[in-house]
Amino acid sequence: MRLLRIWPENSHFDxxxxxxxxxxxxxxxxxxxxxxxxxxxxxxxxxxxxxTLMELQAKSGHADVAKIRKAADSFGFGEVEVQEFGTAGxxxxxxxxxxxxxxxxxAVVQKARDTxxxxxxxxxxxxxxxxxxxxLVQSGTIGIILAVIAVLFYLWFRFERELALGAIFGxxxxxxxxxxxxxxxxxxxxxxxxxxxxxxxxxxLNETVVVFDRTRELMRRYKTMPTKExxxxxxxxxxxxxxxxxxxxxxxxxxxxxxxxxAIESFAQVMxxxxxxCTYSAIFISSPMLIYIGLRSSETAKAPEGKVAPAE
Amino acid sequence: MLRYSRSKIxxxxxxxVIGLLLAVPSMMSREQRLAFQNSLPSWVPSWLVxxxxxVLGLDLQGGSHVLLEVDVPDLLRTQxxxxxxxxxxxxxxxxxxxxxxxxxxxxxxxxRVPDAAEREKLMPKLRELTQPIGNAVLxxxxxxxxxITTTPEGLITMAYTDAGVNEKVRRATExxxxxxxxxxxxxxxxxxxxxxxxxxxxxVQVPGLQDPQRLKELLGKTAKLEFRLLAQxxxxxxxMLAMKEAGGQKVPVERRVIAEGGDLIDAQPSFDxxxxxxxxxxxxxxxxxxxxxxxxxxxxxxxLAIVLDNEVVSAPTIKSPITGGxxxxxxxxxxxxxxxxxxxLRAGALPAKLTVVEERTVGPGLGQDSIQxxxxxxxxxxxxxxxxxxxxxxxxGLFANIALLVHVGLIFGLMSLLEAxxxLPxxxxxxxxxxxxxxxxVLIYERIREEVHAGxxxxxxxxxxxxxAFATIIxxxxxxxxxxxxxxxxxxxxxxxxxxxxxxxxxxxxITAVTLTRMMIALWYHWARPKAxxx
Numbered sequence: 001m002r003l004l005r006i007w008p009e010n011s012h013f014d015x016x017x018x019x020x021x022x023x024x025x026x027x028x029x030x031x032x033x034x035x036x037x038x039x040x041x042x043x044x045x046x047x048x049x050x051x052t053l054m055e056l057q058a059k060s061g062h063a064d065v066a067k068i069r070k071a072a073d074s075f076g077f078g079e080v081e082v083q084e085f086g087t088a089g090x091x092x093x094x095x096x097x098x099x100x101x102x103x104x105x106x107a108v109v110q111k112a113r114d115t116x117x118x119x120x121x122x123x124x125x126x127x128x129x130x131x132x133x134x135x136l137v138q139s140g141t142i143g144i145i146l147a148v149i150a151v152l153f154y155l156w157f158r159f160e161r162e163l164a165l166g167a168i169f170g171x172x173x174x175x176x177x178x179x180x181x182x183x184x185x186x187x188x189x190x191x192x193x194x195x196x197x198x199x200x201x202x203x204x205l206n207e208t209v210v211v212f213d214r215t216r217e218l219m220r221r222y223k224t225m226p227t228k229e230x231x232x233x234x235x236x237x238x239x240x241x242x243x244x245x246x247x248x249x250x251x252x253x254x255x256x257x258x259x260x261x262x263a264i265e266s267f268a269q270v271m272x273x274x275x276x277x278c279t280y281s282a283i284f285i286s287s288p289m290l291i292y293i294g295l296r297s298s299e300t301a302k303a304p305e306g307k308v309a310p311a312e
Numbered sequence: 313m314l315r316y317s318r319s320k321i322x323x324x325x326x327x328x329v330i331g332l333l334l335a336v337p338s339m340m341s342r343e344q345r346l347a348f349q350n351s352l353p354s355w356v357p358s359w360l361v362x363x364x365x366x367v368l369g370l371d372l373q374g375g376s377h378v379l380l381e382v383d384v385p386d387l388l389r390t391q392x393x394x395x396x397x398x399x400x401x402x403x404x405x406x407x408x409x410x411x412x413x414x415x416x417x418x419x420x421x422x423x424r425v426p427d428a429a430e431r432e433k434l435m436p437k438l439r440e441l442t443q444p445i446g447n448a449v450l451x452x453x454x455x456x457x458x459x460i461t462t463t464p465e466g467l468i469t470m471a472y473t474d475a476g477v478n479e480k481v482r483r484a485t486e487x488x489x490x491x492x493x494x495x496x497x498x499x500x501x502x503x504x505x506x507x508x509x510x511x512x513x514x515x516v517q518v519p520g521l522q523d524p525q526r527l528k529e530l531l532g533k534t535a536k537l538e539f540r541l542l543a544q545x546x547x548x549x550x551x552m553l554a555m556k557e558a559g560g561q562k563v564p565v566e567r568r569v570i571a572e573g574g575d576l577i578d579a580q581p582s583f584d585x586x587x588x589x590x591x592x593x594x595x596x597x598x599x600x601x602x603x604x605x606x607x608x609x610x611x612x613x614x615x616l617a618i619v620l621d622n623e624v625v626s627a628p629t630i631k632s633p634i635t636g637g638x639x640x641x642x643x644x645x646x647x648x649x650x651x652x653x654x655x656x657l658r659a660g661a662l663p664a665k666l667t668v669v670e671e672r673t674v675g676p677g678l679g680q681d682s683i684q685x686x687x688x689x690x691x692x693x694x695x696x697x698x699x700x701x702x703x704x705x706x707x708x709g710l711f712a713n714i715a716l717l718v719h720v721g722l723i724f725g726l727m728s729l730l731e732a733x734x735x736l737p738x739x740x741x742x743x744x745x746x747x748x749x750x751x752x753x754v755l756i757y758e759r760i761r762e763e764v765h766a767g768x769x770x771x772x773x774x775x776x777x778x779x780x781a782f783a784t785i786i787x788x789x790x791x792x793x794x795x796x797x798x799x800x801x802x803x804x805x806x807x808x809x810x811x812x813x814x815x816x817x818x819x820x821x822x823i824t825a826v827t828l829t830r831m832m833i834a835l836w837y838h839w840a841r842p843k844a845x846x847x
Binding site for chain 2: 003004005006009055057101102103105106109110113121122123124125126127128129131132139140142143146147150151154158191192194195198199201202203205206209210213214237238240241244245247248249250251252253254255256258259260261263264267268271
C-alpha cells in the first residue's frame with residue numbers, strides 16, 4: 001500500500017526568504033486589525049456587554065422574523081437584534097442592558113415569555129446584569145494578560161533569550177490576528193471566545209516550540225551554520241510534523257464546524273482560523289524574527305559560564 | 313532495547329483497563345446504574361464497582377442557573393433601622409432625650425446630646441451595642457463593627473465600619489443560603505444545587521427547570537412579616553407604610569413590633585370559611601403567642617396591621633383577644649399567592665433582599681440537540697483523524713489510533729472518577745483533543761523516520777525517536793497546559809468544563825501516546841522482526 005505523504009521528505013525550501021512577503025503581510029493585517037478594532041469594534045456578546053439573549057424555536061413551520069421584530073420593538077426595551085438561524089424556525093433575540101440596575105433585566109424575559117411562548121419554544125434564555133458583565137470583562141482581560149505573562153516565564157526558563165523573544169512575538173501576532181478575525185467576521189465575542197484565544201495561545205506556542213526545539217538542537221550540532229540556513233533547516237525538518245498536526249487538528253475542528261451545532265460552530269471557526277494563523281506564524285513570523293534578533297549572541301555569551309552544551 | 317518485562321506490560325494494561333472501566337457508569341442512565349448495582353451478587357464488594365459518573369452541565373441537561381446577590385444597601389437599611397431602634401431603647405432606659413431625635417445616616421445613626429454629664433452616662437451603654445468582629449482563624453481582631461465618634465458640641469455618630477459591613481454581608485449571605493435552601497426544598501424541586509460564590513453571592517442551579525420566573529419570585533421576596541398596631545391620631549413614634557390595597561396609600565403604624573415572622577412555627581394556605589377567600593393560617597410559638605395575646609387583650613377595637621415586606625397587607629380590627637396563638641392573614645390574595653406566602657413564612661425571612669444578577673436557562677430540547685450534535689462531531693472527527701493517521705503511517709498509524717481511542721476513553725474515565733461536569737464547550741474540548749492528541753505520535757514517528765533515514769537501524773531509530781521526541785512532547789504539552797490551567801481558574805460553568813477536558817486530555821495523551829504506543833511498537837518489533845519501517 002502506498003502511504004500518503006503531504007510534505008516531501010528532505011525538502012530544502014527557502015522559507016526564510018519569504019519573509020519579504022510575510023512580514024509586510026502580517027504588518028498590514030495587524031494594522032488593519034487595530035484600525036477595524038477602533039472603527040467597527042468587536043461584536044461583544046451579553047457576557048461582556050450585559051443584556052438578554054434568547055433563542056426561540058417556532059413550534060410549527062417557519063419563524064416570522066418581521067413579526068417578532070415588530071413585537072419586540074414595541075416592548076420599549078431599546079434596540080433589539082433579531083436574527084434568524086438555520087432553516088427550521090430558529091430565531092435569536094438580543095436585548096440591550098436595561099437601565100435601573102440588576103433587577104431591571106428580569107422584566108425583559110418576562111415580557112418576551114408572555115408574548116412569544118404560545119408560538120415559540122424558549123430554547124435558551126440568558127440574562128447578564130451590569131455588575132456580572134463588568135466582572136467578566138475583567139476576568140477575560142486578566143486571563144489573556146496572565147496567559148501572556150505565564151508564557152513569558154515558561155519561555156524564559158525553557159529557552160535562550162533570543163528564542164523566547166521570537167516565540168513571544170509570534171504569540172502576540174497570533175492573538176492580534178485572531179482578534180482581527182473576530183472583528184472581520186463579527187463573531188460574537190464572549191467568554192467562550194476568551195477560551196478560544198487562550199487555546200490559540202497554547203497552540204501557537206506549541207507550534208513555535210516544536211520548531212525552536214529543533215533550532216536549538218541544530219545550533220548545537222552545526223556550530224558554524226549561518227542563522228538563516230539553520231532556521232530553514234529547522235523548519236524543513238519539522239515541516240512534515242507541522243503539516244500533519246495542523247491537518248489532524250483542522251480535520252477535527254472541521255467536524256465541529258459542520259456537525260457541532262450552532263453554539264459550538266463559532267468557537268470552532270475561530271479555532272480553525274487560529275490553527276491556520278499559528279501554523280503560518282511559526283514558519284513565517286517567529287522563525288524569521290530570529291534573523292533580526294540574532295541567534296548566537298547569548299549562546300556565546302553564556303559559554304564562558306560553563307553552560308553544558310551537549311554536542312552530538 | 314525496546315524490551316518490556318511481562319509485569320510492566322500487565323501493569324500498563326491494568327491501569328488502562330481500570331481507567332476505561334471507570335467510564336462505564338457514565339455510559340449508563342441513572343436507572344441502569346442502579347439496576348446493575350442491584351443485579352450484582354452480594355459477595356462483590358461495593359467499592360469494586362465503579363459508581364461515579366460524569367455530571368452533565370446545565371447547558372446539556374437543560375435547566376436554570378440563577379446567580380443571586382445580597383442587596384447590600386437594603387441590608388444596611390435594615391441594619392441601621394435596627395440600630396436606631398436599639399439606640400432609642402438605650403436612650404429611654406437612660407432617660408436621655410437627644411436634641412432633634414435620632415437622625416438616620418446611610419451607614420448608621422446620629423444623635424445630639426449637648427449635656428456632657430448625660431453623654432458620660434450614655435456612652436458605655438451605646439458601646440454595648442457594638443460587637444467585636446470575630447475571626448475564626450485569628451481570633452478577636454480587636455476591631456468592632458460600629459465606630460462611635462463624638463464631637464465637643466455633643467454630636468454622637470455611630471456608623472458601621474467597612475469591616476463591620478463586610479461582616480454583616482458575610483453573615484447575611486450565610487443566613488440567606490439557608491433560607492434559599494429551605495424555600496427551594498419545600499417546593500420539592502429535584503436536585504437543586506445551592507452554592508456560595510464570593511462574599512455576597514449565591515448560585516442556584518436547578519436541572520430541568522424551564523422557566524425560572526417562579527423561582528425568582530420565590531427567592532426575590534424578603535418575606536419579613538410583622539404584626540404592629542395602626543397608630544392612633546396624634547402618635548409621634550410612627551412609620552408611614554404603604555397599604556397593599558387602595559393604590560399604595562400610606563398609613564401610619566406604630567414602630568413597636570408585637571410579633572414577627574420568626575415567632576411563627578407553622579403557616580398553611582387555606583380558605584376563609586365565611587368569605588371563601590384564600591388566606592394563610594399560622595401558629596405562633598410560645599413567645600409569639602404570649603406577646604400576641606397580651607397585645608390583643610390590651611388593644612381591643614384597635615386595628616392590627618399585618619405588615620409583609622414593609623407593606624400593610626391587611627389591617628383587621630381586634631374584636632376579641634387572640635390568646636390561642638393561632639391566626640390568619642387575609643388580604644385579597646390569589647390562591648397562588650397564599651401558597652407562596654405560606655412557603656415563604658415557613659422558610660423564614662431573608663436577612664436582606666436578593667437580586668438576580670445573572671440568569672441562564674437552557675431548555676431540554678436544546679440540551680438534547682447539543683448532545684446529539686456533540687456526539688456526531690466526535691464520531692466524525694474520530695473517523696477523519698483515524699483514517700488520516702492510518703493513510704499516512706500505516707501500521708504505526710493503527711497503533712496511534714488505538715492509543716487515540718484509549719485516550720478518549722481515559723478522559724471519560726478520569727472525568728467520571730472526578731465526577732466532573734461535561735459541558736458543551738467540554739465536548740468541543742474532547743473533539744479538539746482528538747486532533748491534537750495524535751500530535752505526540754506524529755512527533756515520534758517523524759523523528760523515527762528521520763533517525764532511520766539518517767542511517768540508524770530500525771530498533772535504534774525507534775528508540776532514538778521516542779527519546780528525542782519526548783522532550784518536545786513535554787514542551788508542547790506544557791504550553792497547552794499553561795493556557796488550560798489559566799482558563800480553569802478564570803472561567804466559570806461551561807468554559808471551565810472546557811478547561812477540565814483539556815487538562816485531562818493533556819495528561820492522558822502523554823500516557824497513551826508515549827507509553828501505550830511505545831509498548832505496542834516494542835511488542836510488534838519483537839514479533840515481526842521487520843527489516844524496514846512500515847511507513
